[in-house]
Amino acid sequence: MQYKTIAGGKCPQLLIMLALVGCTSSQPQQPAATAPAPGATTQMKQEFDNPLLAEWTGPYGGVPAFDKMDLAYLQPAMEKGMALHLADIDAIVNNTAAPTFENTIVPYEKAGEALNRAFTYYGIWSSNMSSPEFRKIQAELAPKISDFRSKISQNTKLFQRIKAVYENAQKNPLPADQQRVVQLVYEDFAMEGAGLSTADKERYAAINKELSSLYTSFANNTLADEEKYVTYLTKDQLSGLPESFVKAAAKAAADRGQAGKYAVTNTRSSMDQFLTYSDNREMREKVWKTYYSRGDNGDANDNNQNITKILELRDERVKLLGYDTYADWRLQNRMAKNPKNAMDLMEAVWPAALARVKEEVSDMQAVANKTGAKITIAPWDYRYYAEKVRKQKYDLDSEEVKQYLELGNLTQALFFTAGELFNYNFKPVPEGSVPVFHPDVKVWEVTNKTTGEHIGLWYLDPFARTGKRSGAWATTYRSHTTFDGKKTVLASNNSNFVKPAPGEPVLVSWDDATTFFHEFGHALHFFASNVKYPTLNSGVRDYTEFQSQLLERWLSTDRVINQFLKHHKTGQPMPAELVAKIKKASTFNQGFATTEFLASALMDMKFHTLKDPAGLDPDKFERETLAALNMPKEIVMRHRSPHFGHVFSSEGYATGYYGYLWADVLTSDAAEAFEEAPGGFYDKEVAARLVKYLFAPRNSMDPAEAYRLFRGRDAKIDALMRDRGFPVPGEQKKKK
Template identity: 85%
Template sequence: MSKQTLVFGKKPGFLVLLALVGCTSTQPQQSASTATSSVPAQTEMNNGNSGTSVLENTLLKEWTGPYGGVPAFNKMDLADIKPALEKGMALHLADIEAIVTNSEAPTFENTIVPYEKAGEALGRAFIYYGIWGSNMSSPEFRKIQAEMAPKISDFRSQVSQNPRLFQRIKAVYDNAQKSPLPADQQRVVQLIYEDFAMEGAGLSAEAKQRYAAINKELSSLYTSYGNNVLADEEKYVTYFTKEQLGGLPESFVKAAAKAAEDHEQPGKYAVTNTRSSMDQFLTYADNRALREKVWNTYYSRGDNGDANDNNQNITRILGLRDERVKLLGHDTYAEWRLQNRMAKNPQNAMNLMEAVWPAALARVKEEVKDMQTVANASGAKITIAPWDYRYYAEKVRKKKYDLNSDEVKQYLELGNLTQAIFFTAGELFNFSFKPVPAGTVPVFHEDVKVWEVTDKTTGEHVGLWYLDPFARPGKRSGAWASQYRSFSTFDGKKTVLASNNSNFIKPAPGEPVLVSWDDATTFFHEFGHALHFLASNVKYPTLNSGVRDYTEFQSQLLERWLSTDKVINQFLKHHKTGKVMPADLVAKVKKAATFNQGFETTEFLASALMDLKFHTVPDPTGLDPDKFERETLAALKMPKEIVMRHRSPHFTHVFSGEGYAAGYYGYLWADVLTSDAAEAFEEAPGGFYDKEVAAKLVKYLFAPRNSMDPAEAYRLFRGRDAKNDALMRDRGFPVPGQKASKQKTSKK
């Protein structure tokens, strides 16, 4: 159910890892514990000035082999990472020095183009670094990560605050304002210039020094914060016995037995401290005391008053962020952060959330009333508490819609779902996926599988798609997408290396991988990010960057194809009988599409509102995060039966980096576009497989990446701006000014 995307985008002087964290069906869920954004990562394999003769370190070497070269994941050695990063940063700085010592007047060709090429070797090293950080973390790696974070920050500052480099970039920008360049070059110059300006390139020497010092300290705080959450996820495991299995589905029981065995507790059962494990347990387990224990363990990550407690980290992070943006003349961090987002400013983001919040709260009251009625009828003398919500919601779902989530799971087998996303990509993007034989392409773990992506019509190679599906120690929780190489043509055609990463519970040997409807939706969501990478048709690497409150739109939209007839009838088959999901069960699923939207929307919006509230405090110095969280939620009238999706001490989207800081609202902003675009397909003659609408989707919303303003791209697709009404209809909420008879009660 968790989603996370790692999108790699140009920042001053390097490509930085941005953590985009994900959502349930149409909203973000457990992050998928975000990667620290203090960790840069490169996706374009450029030809810098460094040369390969000095690149003896495996992690710096040019990629070789088939498909335009692939990462040597099979040769990763942790001993190589520190010298690789240090050497790579030195080589990158040499690339920058060559730009700034050019005696010719600054032009696009002699300044922007070599800037786009800079850092080839370092980019390769950061790909491996990102794998260790996200998929294969260990105590040994975390020590290196803690040591390298401030060094990486220093390197970043040496680039982003290089006055000679900024002068050349500004000169190209100023000239382009007078004599515009070709559209894609104009966009590249604009994005690079804005990045430098936002990072303090125009500050005085004294202010730059303080700015760099702040970033250096923040990089260590982000690393500490993220590793604290990961440590609590690994440390706290809830064990239970055979007598406590009541209500749990057979598939979960088998997986829990294997998890206990993996933790050297044979004969017992285990709930690991990840969302995928916790969520299933809270949905089905009859033992209320155990539900409460699992709930508390999960929601107290980073908040246990021990060495991994994150509250002091939060206070310091907020104070430093505020000090830094005030050096740039901004009143709050949120004001600075949102200036180049679709929302433009904090108030616009807040207005959207406040328009939805009352309807969500009203729906929660209805849901709690329904659950309390079911609990009372069963003889349970309880008042619905947070650890009861999922459990009784499932019972209400069964009562209202005769829908059993475990029954639905029997038709959602991972192999079939993988074929379903391939089918969808073929219908919309004309892509074909063919398994790459084992051993042909190096992988970093035996669970990882690889497919070649080609154009169905021409047979032309598009890229590779990697899938790392299962949870394991050292892998952060949640789900995300990343790319090891992005598309560009300015320096020779570079094809895409994209990946999806999930945390499905690995089944017992010989058992199928069965997932919930929410998890299947997440699988489609993350694949939407991969398709956004694979469909790219831009010339310059910078144009593969993303606008944070826009980049979730494409992935959220792809979720809609899971419930289309073509996917259901071909791929949602019972794992034992092979029979397609029966029509009456499909009807129940669709009828229940807006069920529990009070819970889903409220827990997400609480986190999004809290994020923006944290970052609009005029002076957050010394702020007590726990007190601020409690008081803010009370002022918002947060229902006592629900907790915010990501409590502050484990809100990794926001505090283990800056990818989603003051931007978690972006999922809702993007969902306005998603709901509106989905209605464009619904209204088309061919529905969700309409060729004309699909062609416009690829042309305007996927292939351009960030080569045009997102708002303009959407207008080219839809013929107008998106309307909020579709969002409200999708969630089954009242649409202001619309009669109840016209409200949408289920997704098509």
């Protein structure tokens, strides 16, 4: 996940958490310049000397004051930051000079710097360090943030100035980067209802305000279920589990006051390992149901009513703008352009994925029958028997592979890849020289290997803990820009690896290692930015996953394997025969992986192409939609609707989850460009084009045009199908 520029200012936000809604202006309350009254010292300190608003000081162009984070400062910082931002907007709209890029767009790009800093801390508390105390503040702030954004996105005078600059630029084009900024800013305001009537604007703002609270409720309900529902095992229930998992589970139980037991936490990393290795089918079923029922337990944290209300409000809002469905509105400025194009791609892949699932289930059932297990493969059996099939078909043991995937070595592999492709060097900063928000967080300085130029800092927060949302994501605390003095990048990667027992190595699965590379791809996208204006760092949802998905490919290159995938005990590199097995099995279980993802992406699109979602029963709709799609009974959506945070805890991925597949078409096609080059994945000429056209420009040019400049043509679906071991459209006919 990334911070993103939105209409109404560059208010950074974690997309998993906050709504992509607009912002507008009214005269802010100015603080009284008087001495504090007796007893008001704390309040006035928060107002006048708030470290969450203060400019970042220290080395590396200034860094966040994570060592001064105190929840007592948060709400005053956010409220004062919003007031300051609105004052910046007022200065723009009260300018009596004719609108120009310099007197309208430039100050708009500068607006809200103090609030951006406050949002950085807000995002950390939301995703990395949540607590009941924070959630109370979050619930109170959510509608205020929505109101603030509406005051900008629906500011008629501001939109008139932006529109004037836009129309003048259509007649007399500006330099390319300025032209792109004007286009993106104007389109954002138009999409957020800036041209509506006064009455419709009021309703639009009210909808956004209500949605902001619903998004917060949805996210917090999911997190509450992740924290609340922990499965405890006794010693006689550990059969099949790897030693490393058992030790970590013992520590997790002890940390929760259950010494002597073993905790399977309600997170994907913990659940996935347990379902893969546990011999105890009854406990597999329990862990599976606990994980996939998050937000769907009929209690105070149930999200079904939230889903219905969110869909109703989204539908009402886009109808104010004249669109038939939310999907029609949302996709107009994406690469897909409309729901049909997105559906066409998914429907082209779906049948091949279903066919592969049938093969996989047949193989698994045969193994179960052979071992005397009188069962029919169920969802909680899929990972377990898939692992047995993997061993049988490819003689590949995932636990054996993990012995070569130690987190420290994988981190060095990331740095090596960045050095080869981007000419970057990563050096640990001296301990204590840069504040961090948790002892687990480590920081590296990023420089150019040739010139020594400082590029930025990379923060890594690797481990799961209470209060940290599940999954993996990337963020920026500061993005690269040059229009107002050069700003260097502060980027962060966040994972949820299971923290080992003291003295034990951090060993991860091949899938988790792939995700580690994926999220680092986002970070490299941040570091590579060469844009001048903040708006150009924004992302296009069905393109922004491309760079990160592409970087996954370097994990399986020979140079990374030979240098960094070493046995954690012996230090010996991964044997050639094990590497061969991994590569031979690269398309193994693609039926499962593709189907669980596509089911979520299709459900996302089906929800948002409803003509009238009023009174929808989400559970029933999910069941009926999946049945109509012939969803295999042995697989569930990767993210079931009641905990589908991508879609219902913000608008970042709403009707955008298909974007991972759209981006993977580009990924597979781009990977073949490297495979065809003389130097393979380390070919200097192709790498230079990659950085120049696909990483450095960010959103300063149309993504489709950027890809054509890199590849010399548009991407084709053929490479994606080959990667997954699926039939390539047209090739079967040719063979006949």
